[in-house]
Amino acid sequence: MEQFNQLSEISSNERLRKLMIGYYMKAKFSWLTRKKIAWITSGGPVEPLISMGITPIYPENHGAMIGARKMGPELSDAAEDLGYSRDLCSYFRCDVGSAVLKKSPIDIRPKFLGGRAVFGGGLPKPDLLVCCNNICGTVLKWYEVQARFFNVPLIIVDTPYNYDGETTEIIDYVTAQFGEMITQIEKATGKRFSEKEFIRVGELSDEAVNLWNEVLSICENVPAPMTCFDAFMYLAPIVTLRGTQEVVDYYKLLKVELQSLADRKISPVPEEKFRLIWDNLPIWFKMRRLSKTLANYGAVLVADTYTNAWADNDIRVDKPIESMARVYATAYLNRNTETKINNMVNLMNRFKADGFLIHSNRSCKPYSFGQLDIKDEVSRRTGKPALMIEADMCDPRAYSDEQIATRIQAFIETLKERKATA
Numbered sequence: 001m002e003q004f005n006q007l008s009e010i011s012s013n014e015r016l017r018k019l020m021i022g023y024y025m026k027a028k029f030s031w032l033t034r035k036k037i038a039w040i041t042s043g044g045p046v047e048p049l050i051s052m053g054i055t056p057i058y059p060e061n062h063g064a065m066i067g068a069r070k071m072g073p074e075l076s077d078a079a080e081d082l083g084y085s086r087d088l089c090s091y092f093r094c095d096v097g098s099a100v101l102k103k104s105p106i107d108i109r110p111k112f113l114g115g116r117a118v119f120g121g122g123l124p125k126p127d128l129l130v131c132c133n134n135i136c137g138t139v140l141k142w143y144e145v146q147a148r149f150f151n152v153p154l155i156i157v158d159t160p161y162n163y164d165g166e167t168t169e170i171i172d173y174v175t176a177q178f179g180e181m182i183t184q185i186e187k188a189t190g191k192r193f194s195e196k197e198f199i200r201v202g203e204l205s206d207e208a209v210n211l212w213n214e215v216l217s218i219c220e221n222v223p224a225p226m227t228c229f230d231a232f233m234y235l236a237p238i239v240t241l242r243g244t245q246e247v248v249d250y251y252k253l254l255k256v257e258l259q260s261l262a263d264r265k266i267s268p269v270p271e272e273k274f275r276l277i278w279d280n281l282p283i284w285f286k287m288r289r290l291s292k293t294l295a296n297y298g299a300v301l302v303a304d305t306y307t308n309a310w311a312d313n314d315i316r317v318d319k320p321i322e323s324m325a326r327v328y329a330t331a332y333l334n335r336n337t338e339t340k341i342n343n344m345v346n347l348m349n350r351f352k353a354d355g356f357l358i359h360s361n362r363s364c365k366p367y368s369f370g371q372l373d374i375k376d377e378v379s380r381r382t383g384k385p386a387l388m389i390e391a392d393m394c395d396p397r398a399y400s401d402e403q404i405a406t407r408i409q410a411f412i413e414t415l416k417e418r419k420a421t422a
Contacts, residue, residue, distance in 0.1 A: 012254040019250055020236055024106050027055050027124045036127040036189045041139045042239055043331045044132035045324055047205050048182055050243040051198040052191040057123050058240055063091030065105040067284030067394030076395055090363040090394035092142045098122040099149060128152050128188045134159040134331040136366040153188045155181055159329045166330050174325040199320050205243040211251035212238045213311035218258045219302045220351055223272040225261035228301035229291040232282045238310045273298030274415050277347050279305045280359035280367050281393040293405060297412045303351045305343065337370045344378045354415055355385045362392040387411040
């Protein structure tokens, strides 16, 4: 088994870097091209925006960048100084702190063109906000705060929780809202909605999501040609730019390169001993350390619930609005606990996992709710052990290196004993 350096072996990494830089550069220059900017929640319906020539910006994606650059404490402090509780979502606190302090990982030294600043701190100012509550309830208040701060229109799409699974009533309710949403976007931006263009964007979105699913599925190979730490980074385009040709082209290239590595049994971990599943968001500020810690034990995160949440899409040409409503109303975090248990069991079986890690995320209550029940039931159904670690996706003040390292070590010993007696 051969180890590889992804930066040198996978040329699509450079494509990803250019793709994301270009995305933020175009957003920063939007006033020159007169393109409208819409801030949208990560689980929100982006296809209508793209089809109407509006650039979508994701504060959650920006929050992940803030966490990875270890800027979380400073920006969270700024939000907490305004009176927001530390118990609130760290993405929200980082977003508010960035808007107030004008600090950001994409903060480029201001340049002036025609007497106007081209680059400034943080995300470009929105022309409107689009909030869909299929990921959590916090986003409702979060976007209300930012709508007041920027003095722009706020469009809310309400998706009832799927307690009893998908129902006709839920789909009809959300479908009606999407019709209203399109009318509101037209009014707020002066852009006209074209169903033909929407269908074209929907087809590209569907193709990109299918490719993303195929990329993730390559890790069914033993050894896996990448880990979830890589997938967390490769996820960015499917979140921010699905519905565009450039994202389809990127995932086509990534798929080919990863499959080549899998065929040659080249792995980022020199000796793959334990295959693990991850649940919840990444701990962005500790990705490198956790990756090295697990790799030292020969443990590989081969799949996770987070990146797989974007591997499910089906926007139909014959019923574009209704099918879009179904996709967004049944997003992963908007499903009941039994569905999440079944999803985890399926991942365990598909990827031949030896165990799973659960991140009890202080900042994401909806994602972390029910995890003890999920942990116990998945272990019962699969016969595989689990480790729960407590942390936060962006705020290192809720993280302990020593405690996490000790718990991982003990978990690995459990895996070793099970393999020895198998």
